[in-house]
Structure formats: C-alpha cells, structure tokens
Amino acid sequence: MIADRADRSLHDRLTRGASAVAYTLSIGFTVVILVTLLCVVGYLFTLGFSSLSLGFFTHLPTGAAQGDVGGMKHAVLGTLILIALASIVGIPLGLLTGIYLSEYDTGSKLATPIRFICDVLAGVPSIVVGILGYELLVRPLGHYNGYAGALALAFIMIPIVARTTEEMLRLVPGNYREASIGLGATKAETILQVIMPAATGSLVTGIMLAIARVAGETAPLLFTALGSRLLSTDPNEPMPSLTVQIFTYATGPSPDQQKLAWAGILVLIGLIFVLNLAIRFAASRRVGSKR
Amino acid sequence: MTTATLPDLAPSPMPAPAALPQADAAPRPALIEAKNVSVFYGAFEAIKSVSLDVSTNEVVAFIGPSGCGKSTFLRSINRINDMVRGCRVTGELKIGGQDIYASGVDLVTLRRQVGMVFQKPNPFPTSIYANVTYGPRLQGVKKRQELDAIVEDCLRKAAIWDEAKDRLHTSALGMSGGQQQRLCIARALATRPSVLLMDEPCSALDPIATAKIEDLIVGLKKLVTIIVVTHNMHQAARVSDRTAFFYLGKLIEYDETSTMFTNPNQKQTEEYITGRFG
Numbered sequence: 134m135i136a137d138r139a140d141r142s143l144h145d146r147l148t149r150g151a152s153a154v155a156y157t158l159s160i161g162f163t164v165v166i167l168v169t170l171l172c173v174v175g176y177l178f179t180l181g182f183s184s185l186s187l188g189f190f191t192h193l194p195t196g197a198a199q200g201d202v203g204g205m206k207h208a209v210l211g212t213l214i215l216i217a218l219a220s221i222v223g224i225p226l227g228l229l230t231g232i233y234l235s236e237y238d239t240g241s242k243l244a245t246p247i248r249f250i251c252d253v254l255a256g257v258p259s260i261v262v263g264i265l266g267y268e269l270l271v272r273p274l275g276h277y278n279g280y281a282g283a284l285a286l287a288f289i290m291i292p293i294v295a296r297t298t299e300e301m302l303r304l305v306p307g308n309y310r311e312a313s314i315g316l317g318a319t320k321a322e323t324i325l326q327v328i329m330p331a332a333t334g335s336l337v338t339g340i341m342l343a344i345a346r347v348a349g350e351t352a353p354l355l356f357t358a359l360g361s362r363l364l365s366t367d368p369n370e371p372m373p374s375l376t377v378q379i380f381t382y383a384t385g386p387s388p389d390q391q392k393l394a395w396a397g398i399l400v401l402i403g404l405i406f407v408l409n410l411a412i413r414f415a416a417s418r419r420v421g422s423k424r
Numbered sequence: 425m426t427t428a429t430l431p432d433l434a435p436s437p438m439p440a441p442a443a444l445p446q447a448d449a450a451p452r453p454a455l456i457e458a459k460n461v462s463v464f465y466g467a468f469e470a471i472k473s474v475s476l477d478v479s480t481n482e483v484v485a486f487i488g489p490s491g492c493g494k495s496t497f498l499r500s501i502n503r504i505n506d507m508v509r510g511c512r513v514t515g516e517l518k519i520g521g522q523d524i525y526a527s528g529v530d531l532v533t534l535r536r537q538v539g540m541v542f543q544k545p546n547p548f549p550t551s552i553y554a555n556v557t558y559g560p561r562l563q564g565v566k567k568r569q570e571l572d573a574i575v576e577d578c579l580r581k582a583a584i585w586d587e588a589k590d591r592l593h594t595s596a597l598g599m600s601g602g603q604q605q606r607l608c609i610a611r612a613l614a615t616r617p618s619v620l621l622m623d624e625p626c627s628a629l630d631p632i633a634t635a636k637i638e639d640l641i642v643g644l645k646k647l648v649t650i651i652v653v654t655h656n657m658h659q660a661a662r663v664s665d666r667t668a669f670f671y672l673g674k675l676i677e678y679d680e681t682s683t684m685f686t687n688p689n690q691k692q693t694e695e696y697i698t699g700r701f702g
C-alpha cells in the first residue's frame with residue numbers, strides 16, 4: 134500500500150513537471166509572438182504616422198515625384214468601392230453555399246465536390262485569380278475595369294465565407310433544430326430564425342476574415358482594375374485601390390512617394406479595423422432588436 | 425397536390441367530469457391509434473410492429489430499458505424522425521382518425537398539433553418572451569397584445585409565470601434547468617397542441633424540479649393528451665393513467681398503470697418493474 138502511494142506521488146510529480154514545462158513554453162512563445170507583433174506595429178506606426186496627414190484623404194496625387202506628391206483620396210475611395218462591390222457578390226454567395234453544405238446536404242453527391250472545390254479555391258494564389266479575371270472580364274471587354282477587380286475579389290471571398298459559414302452552422306446545437314421543427318417551423322424558417330441568429334457572431338467573424346483578406350489583395354487587382362491616378366467612381370473604368378497605389382509608390386524611385394506608401398499601409402489597416410467594428414456593431418444591433 | 429389537412433384538434437374545453445357517464449367503464453375515444461407500426465434506421469428495425477391506442481386527455485407512460493425504442497416510437501408520432509436520414513416507418517399511425525404518414529399530410533400542421541418536449545431543456549438562446557412566441561409568430565400572430573396574452577397564458581399553464589413574469593425579455597439561458605424545461609413546455613403549449621410528447625423530460629433535472637414537472641403533467645392532462653417517456657418507475661406510477669412497457673423494440677405490455685405495477689401480465693414486465701434488469 135505504501136509502495137502504491139509512493140508510485141502515485143512519483144507519477145503525480147512527473148505529470149506536474151510536464152505540465153509546468155508546457156505552461157512555461159506556452160507563456161514564452163506567447164511573449165515572443167506578442168513582441169514580434171508589437172515591433173511590426175510600432176515600426177509601421179512610426180513610419181506611417183509621420184507621413185500621414187489630412188491631405189492623404191482629401192488630395193489626389195499631384196503627379197510630382199518630389200516635394201508635394203499629394204494624397205490618396207482616389208485610392209481610399211476606390212478600395213471602398215471595390216470592397217463593397219465584392220461583398221455584394223461574394224458574401225451572399227458564400228453564405229448560401231455554406232448554408233447548403235451545412236443544412237441541405239443530406240448525403241447528396243454534390244456536397245463533397247463543392248467542399249473540395251472551395252478548399253482548392255481558398256488555396257489558389259491570388260495572382261491566378263487576377264489572370265483569370267483578366268482573361269474572362271478584361272480581354273473580352275477590351276479595357277481594364279473596376280467590375281473585373283471586384284469580381285476577382287468576390288471570387289476570393291466566396292470559398293472563405295462558404296467554409297466558415299458551414300463550420301459555424303454545424304456548431305449550432307442540433308437540439309435547436311429539433312425544437313424549431315417540433316414547433317411547426319419549416320426548414321427555411323428554422324435556418325433564418327434560429328440557426329443563423331444563433332451563429333451570427335461567428336458568421337460575422339468569417340465575413341470579416343474574407344473582407345480583411347481581399348482588402349489587402351494586390352495581385353488580382355493589377356490585372357483587372359489596374360489602378361489609376363485619377364478619382365473614379367465608375368466601375369466600368371480602371372479603378373484605383375490602396376494596395377495597388379501602395380505597390381506602385383513603394384516600388385518606385387521617389388522617396389516622397391515611398392513615404393506616402395507607408396501612410397497608405399497604415400490607413401489600410403485602420404480601414405479594416407473600422408470595417409470590423411462597424412460590421413460587428415451592425416450585426417449585434419440587428420440580432421439584439423429581434424430578441 | 426392536394427394537401428390533406430388534419431382535423432382541428434385544438435384543445436376543446438373538457439366536459440365536466442359529471443357529464444361523462446362512468447369515465448372508467450366506457451372506453452374513451454382513441455386519439456392516437458398505432459397499428460403494426462415498425463420503425464427502421466436503415467436496415468435496423470428499432471420498433472417492431474407496435475400497436476397501441478392513446479385516448480384523449482390521458483397520460484401514457486412509456487417505460488423500458490435504454491435502447492428499447494421508446495424515443496424512436498415517440499418521435500414517429502410527430503414525424504420528427506423524418507429529420508433522421510435513413511429512418512423509415514411502416515404500418516399505420518392515426519391521430520384523430522387521420523393517417524399521419526399518408527402522402528400529402530402537412531407536417532407543419534401535424535407538429536403544431538403534436539408538441540414535443542425533449543430530454544435536455546432546449547430553449548432558444550433568445551428571451552423568454554421570444555421563446556414562447558416562436559410558434560405563434562410562425563403561425564402569423566403579429567399583434568403585440570395577442571402575443572402578450574399567449575405568453576402569459578402559456579407560462580401560467582406551465583407553472584412558470586411567477587418566476588418568469590419580471591424577466592420576460594431576458595435570456596432564457598439565464599434560467600435554471602428546471603425552469604428552462606417548464607419554459608419549453610410553455611413554448612410547446614403556445615401552438616395549442618392536442619398531444620404533448622415528452623421524452624424523459626426530467627432526466628436532466630434535480631428532484632425538486634422533477635416534482636414540479638410531474639405536478640405539471642398531471643395538471644396539463646385536462647388540456648392535452650400526454651405521452652411521457654421515463655426510466656423512472658415511480659414517475660410512471662405517479663403521473664400516468666396507462667403504461668406501455670417496451671423491450672428490444674417490441675411492446676411487451678400495455679395496461680392501466682395500477683395493474684402494470686401491482687399485477688403485470690408478463691414476466692418480463694414484472695422483472696423490469698421490480699428492478700431485476702434494465
């Protein structure tokens with residue numbers, strides 16, 4: 134009996150030791166990652182803020198390579214338009230695909246290939262999407278245009294939204310479905326009034342991931358919306374965007390334009406952050422009002 | 425494509441007991457009639473040719489060891505097993521004279537008339553008010569006053585009004601398990617069902633909450649016909665008029681509860697009731 138207890142305490146001590154090591158390691162790595170992140174953000178802020186001014190949002194490029202290079206009003210607006218158009222197409226299609234995969238796939242032969250295609254698409258390099266957009270939407274029309282850019286972005290969003298939607302809807306407890314069906318709800322009513330509201334928070338996260346992803350895309354836009362130094366609100370024309378403008382300035386020879394590119398990066402990150410907050414707020418208000 | 429509608433079974437006020445000529449002697453009309461009902465999951469026959477009747481405004485208990493098919497049979501009465509892929513029902517199952525597995529039966533109507541309460545309390549993660557009004561809203565009730573009245577009426581019937589009235593617009597998930605289960609009963613009553621199916625409604629609850637639900641079942645008998653699955657013999661004895669004993673997918677014995685518990689016909693029933701197996 135005594136031996137037995139000694140054994141157990143040895144085992145206890147080993148487990149406790151292992152657990153302490155694991156604990157220390159996870160704390161350590163968390164710190165390493167946080168520090169790296171802080172360095173990146175700090176660097177970005179120092180470089181970005183110094184060249185960020187109100188003029189960034191109110192001025193167009195002057196065309197001058199030195200001195201007053203102007204602002205990026207056109208690119209901010211262009212990015213917003215592109216994201217909005219891409220979202221109008223990509224989010225509903227992604228949500229519907231996700232709902233189909235999670236709620237309507239009752240062993241049909243369609244779901245497996247759809248899921249596979251989504252996974253493959255999510256992994257396709259974005260430059261490939263750009264070239265596809267060029268072949269399908271630029272060449273036939275004969276000119277670069279904003280629609281092609283927005284659709285290329287939507288194409289990137291769909292698989293991301295679809296797969297997160299599917300995963301998140303699957304996490305909604307099955308007994309909500311039973312409760313709803315048991316009260317005489319149809320499947321569509323159950324999905325719209327019980328399942329989706331129960332998953333709103335995570336669906337919004339999925340949508341945000343997709344928006345953040347495409348907001349930072351450059352390659353698909355280079356071949357489609359092209360970019361422009363002019364203010365444009367007509368998606369049938371070439372459209373400027375923050376990413377393409379940043380790319381142009383950052384790879385160009387002018388130090389003043391390079392500085393403006395840093396400000397652009399900061400604005401892009403801020404934009405994604407603000408969009409995130411806005412969508413979260415809107416979603417919580419909408420769900421809250423129903424209850 | 426005609427949709428056969430089920431007869432209107434909304435709870436009618438019970439005639440006063442005195443008006444019934446010797447309630448016990450004359451058999452009451454059967455509301456639910458099952459004839460040779462078998463239920464399959466794929467090739468597996470979970471319910472084997474079960475026939476039983478349930479009369480209006482009685483409480484029937486289903487007992488039997490785990491896995492004997494009590495839930496399966498219960499869930500075929502409101503056809504919620506249709507949600508399970510590969511589940512198939514044969515035989516004849518009538519409610520109020522209408523075969524519920526006939527083609528063209530409207531499932532929405534059926535499920536409003538045959539409410540269900542599940543083993544684990546499953547209120548929606550919304551307010552108490554929204555839970556109760558979910559069914560009526562689907563039926564198109566929109567007026568605030570009407571909904572308010574339904575909420576109070578159903579919560580009272582489910583004996584939870586006093587506990588819920590000051591927090592109608594707070595989350596249902598903030599209630600205790602027992603309260604949640606009574607809310608689920610109120611929610612089911614809100615579609616004005618004539619039958620209430622309860623699948624082990626107390627198995628996740630403590631003794632006090634269990635006692636409240638049992639009182640509720642006895643009280644609700646005036647309004648609805650109740651089938652309650654339980655693995656608690658005492659519960660079956662306390663709440664039910666008749667008891668059905670299932671074993672390995674077969675209905676072994678079905679009789680007045682008092683007879684079942686004092687003088688069962690079948691040896692298996694006696695062994696199960698006295699706790700020798702199960």
Ligand SMILES: Nc1ncnc2c1ncn2[C@@H]1O[C@H](COP(=O)(O)OP(=O)(O)O)[C@@H](O)[C@H]1O
Pocket residue numbers: 465468470488489490491492493494495496497508
């Ligand atoms: N969805 C299902 N698919 C396949 N078999 C099932 C399913 N549900 C229940 N069963 C089987 O049917 C039998 C009866 O189950 P159930 O009705 O849940 O029993 P009980 O409620 O009496 O415990 C069991 O053998 C169980 O394994």
Ligand SMILES: [Mg+2]
Pocket residue numbers: 494495496623
């Ligand atoms: Mg069961």
